[in-house]
Amino acid sequence: MDLQASKQKFIDTWGALGSEWGINKSVAQVQALLLVSTQPLSTDEIMETLKISRGNANMSLRQLLDYGIIYKKVVAGDRKEYFIAEKDIWKWAVRIAMMRKQKEIDPVVHVLKELKEETKKIKTADGKEFYKTVDDIHQFTEQFSNLADKIFASNRGELLLKLLKIVM
């Protein structure tokens, strides 16, 4: 199997993983393609390689730029825009993780807090049981949220993980 085939396999696998975790397949594939490309790529090159439309390519690139995990690269003497991927996984993965946490987890934690607030004074058995159920989930989530922040929201994540491996 040649390198080109391996790259294609990587791109396909990455697209499938993305789909399963709520990231658009094309978006994931474009990132994968840029990750394994040695040169900056233009929209047309991406369209051709992935066999996707201009609209799709453009939207996917925009999204990845919004995420902050790819960059524009000016190529001298060429009017087209070129793109390169952030290659440091500790940068791009952490960025995705933090964004999704903020967008999808934090609002849930907020609702859990509200629910506890709303029901903490209820004295019925039913009310107390509900409070406990919500509280359990809230505490569980906060514990992981804390751990995630410590690992991700610092630039010492890699070191921390290596230390954990030693002590645990």
Next chain:
Amino acid sequence: MDLQASKQKFIDTWGALGSEWGINKSVAQVQALLLVSTQPLSTDEIMETLKISRGNANMSLRQLLDYGIIYKKVVAGDRKEYFIAEKDIWKWAVRIAMMRKQKEIDPVVHVLKELKEETKKIKTADGKEFYKTVDDIHQFTEQFSNLADKIFASNRGELLLKLLKIVM
């Protein structure tokens, strides 16, 4: 706001969270409903509360049973099946996490290994760069996979997390 409304808010929030993370909304809502219910519930009660069809209710319950995060409960003198939720979040959340890891992450790790194997002997700059890209992702993933296993695939997860909070 009364308890019933709070329960509904919990169910809705849970359904939305599920959708965002690849778990069918109805499945998530049924689990939420059982989590906040003081008694075992029948299919009919679930259909009525969540306003979903019999087919949907039945499929959702079956899936939750497959996941192992709800149980059947026999009610004396009643022919219908009743259901209760596993209330221990350290049991059910860990189960979901491990199942998804196994189904969706592990195969990707396997492909990453294959890709490294396929390309490790390539001597071109391009080949070496690809190997490094894949290797970075592979190592990153393995580090988290290890941490996850230590926290989840043991029954001391809660203790571990508390210790981490102290030492980190």
Next chain:
DNA sequence: CTGAACTTTCAGTACTTATTGAAAATAAAA
């Protein structure tokens, strides 16, 4: 300016996933 090169937008369409409801299957009671 003007026109060519390039990018963005978005209505229409295709594809995927979720849901319904009724028929078939199963299980218990009469």
Next chain:
DNA sequence: TTTTATTTTCAATAAGTACTGAAAGTTCAG
């Protein structure tokens, strides 16, 4: 065994999500 209650299945349909392609918008060289 027959009847009745209950569960399961699944074809049809709805809802949600992704993708296309062409038109509109933008930018820049001449």
